Amino acid sequence: MLVLFDIDLTLITTGGAGIRAMTRAGERLFGPGFRADGISYAGRLDPLIMRDMLAQSGVEAGDATLARFRAEYAAELPTELARGGCRALPGVGTLLSSVERAGCFTMGLLTGNFAETGQAKLRACAIDPERFAVRAWGDESPRRPESRDQLPEVAMARHGARLGRAADPRHVVIIGDTEHDVRCARVNGCRSIAVATGRTSEADLARAGADVVLTDLSDTDRIVGLLRSWT
Secondary structure, eight states, X not given: OEEEEOOBTTTEEOTTHHHHHHHHHHHHHXXXXXXXXXXXOXXXXXXXXXXXXXXXXXXXXXXXXXXXXXXXXXXXXXXXXXXXXXXXXXXXXXXXXXXXXXXXXXXXXXXXXXXXXXXXXXXXXXXXXGGOSEEEOTTOOSSSSXXXXXXXXXXXXXXXXXXXXXXXXXXXXXXXXXXXXXXXXXXXXXXXXXXXTSSSOHHHHHHTTOSEEESXXXXXXXXXXXXXXXX
């Protein structure tokens, strides 16, 4: 079974470091007219967030501009992460170790983050990105317009390449904190565990169609038991 974790507010919190770094990067590149207020962040892909910021700041979001913005964001992020407030969320360390020890699961990431910034966030919270054998990043949608709904197919293709056979979506579980995580699982035939460690309530996660809704990831035995029951 492939177990795919979201990063921000599922595995870790960085105290808003990513948002601050992206905003500072935009201000540095595009000047005082850059505006990041009112942008929706939770569960969204970084390229889409950047395009929204540029659009409301009156900046043309061409490929070269987005590449500059991405590079500046990656350069700003370490400073913001160093301010503190970075930590793994309740139960995460124990859960990751238990899933690894079980021997019947492959751990992966499915996230809106870019690779370089997502990995930096994990390391700042003392989680080694190399623990996750399969990774689908926020800029890896295979089609346009980009959508988180496309990322499970990326992860499953990579998992299938490791297995030497097609991955069965019924044996894929996506763990995340937003309706976007739940939806991308549902539309791809995968299961979902939703955690209310972000800005979305348990009730809203249940209404989105999550298979299981948890307050957080601290009940390791229950979660591993669920995963085993779905293999």
